[in-house]
Amino acid sequence: MKRSTLVTILALALSAVAAVGPEAQTPQRVVFALNWFAVGDHAAYWVALEKGYYKARGLEVELQNSKGSGDSIAKVDTNRADIGLADAAVVIPRISQGAKVKIVGAVFDNTPLNMWMWKSSGITKPKDLEGKMLAAPPGDAQRQLFPAFAKINGIDAGKVKWLNIEPAAKFVTLSEKRADVVADYLTGLPFYEKALGKENVASMPWYKHGFDTYSMSIIASEKTLAERAKVLRDFVAASYLGWRDVMDNPKAALEIFKKRVPEIDLALIEPNLMLGLELMKTERYARNGIGWVERAKMCNTVELINTYMPDMPRKVGCDEVFTNEFLTKIEPPRR
Numbered sequence: 001m002k003r004s005t006l007v008t009i010l011a012l013a014l015s016a017v018a019a020v021g022p023e024a025q026t027p028q029r030v031v032f033a034l035n036w037f038a039v040g041d042h043a044a045y046w047v048a049l050e051k052g053y054y055k056a057r058g059l060e061v062e063l064q065n066s067k068g069s070g071d072s073i074a075k076v077d078t079n080r081a082d083i084g085l086a087d088a089a090v091v092i093p094r095i096s097q098g099a100k101v102k103i104v105g106a107v108f109d110n111t112p113l114n115m116w117m118w119k120s121s122g123i124t125k126p127k128d129l130e131g132k133m134l135a136a137p138p139g140d141a142q143r144q145l146f147p148a149f150a151k152i153n154g155i156d157a158g159k160v161k162w163l164n165i166e167p168a169a170k171f172v173t174l175s176e177k178r179a180d181v182v183a184d185y186l187t188g189l190p191f192y193e194k195a196l197g198k199e200n201v202a203s204m205p206w207y208k209h210g211f212d213t214y215s216m217s218i219i220a221s222e223k224t225l226a227e228r229a230k231v232l233r234d235f236v237a238a239s240y241l242g243w244r245d246v247m248d249n250p251k252a253a254l255e256i257f258k259k260r261v262p263e264i265d266l267a268l269i270e271p272n273l274m275l276g277l278e279l280m281k282t283e284r285y286a287r288n289g290i291g292w293v294e295r296a297k298m299c300n301t302v303e304l305i306n307t308y309m310p311d312m313p314r315k316v317g318c319d320e321v322f323t324n325e326f327l328t329k330i331e332p333p334r335r
Contacts, residue, residue, distance in 0.1 A: 124202075244331070
């Protein structure tokens with residue numbers, strides 16, 4: 001082989017390596033802060049791990065549990081996590097308070113915000129919560145947003161007491177009647193039916209009482225948006241591929257979830273997951289892809305929080321809260 005030819009080949013090889021860049025050569029570590037301990041809402045991320053969707057994009061993903069949306073937002077805002085899960089209606093006041101985070105995709109297209117109580121409690125409307133003991137972790141979405149829910153429904157928030165509990169203590173707190181009401185997502189129904197008995201459970205879905213907002217969302221820090229745009233876009237795409245597979249075959253997804261997180265109880269997680277999937281079967285997702293954030297609905301969510309949430313240092317602008325820039329269209333399965 002001629003020396004000139006060899007030099008040309010080596011030059012081309014070096015150019016190819018340089019073009020690929022360090023992100024492709026070295027796996028990019030991503031810490032993803034979940035909003036809770038392992039529940040059905042998280043199955044998609046374990047599916048994405050198991051099927052190699054993250055790995056195929058050069059990502060090495062670590063999933064971390066958190067103690068509610070307030071906790072996961074704090075992790076992302078302080079760069080203890082790169083990306084996280086949090087309720088949109090908690091993200092908005094946190095931005096008002098100075099958090100440098102942004103929603104980059106939705107999970108639930110309809111809100112699961114809710115309160116659980118014993119059917120025998122006599123609590124049937126929001127005003128009945130006055131004089132009652134409510135329980136939730138301090139960072140829980142429903143607890144963070146209760147002042148806004150109270151204003152909308154004419155509740156004197158000063159007449160409501162709160163009991164601080166750990167996330168895993170929600171079901172037992174209500175079953176042992178240490179509190180009158182526990183704040184938790186509608187998707188938690190199977191856990192409360194097990195703890196209280198099916199015939200004894202009552203709920204108060206917030207969307208039935210004037211609080212229909214965007215809810216569970218994927219968030220990222222300003223640092224991640226600015227410095228790791230490709231990593232973020234790849235993570236979001238891989239995650240929604242996981243959600244697509246969960247929607248297409250929940251049974252197979254649950255098998256993967258159990259393999260990855262052996263301590264979960266499938267008898268509870270399966271109905272928990274299926275309730276969550278119902279919140280994602282929308283025309284909006286069918287038309288625009290899983291995770292698409294509709295500006296009009298998000299702006300309505302922001303306006304609701306700006307209007308009713310107390311102690312907001314400033315009103316938040318709609319475009320401060322979200323972007324669809326990092327979405328790759330992942331269509332839900334067609335049935």
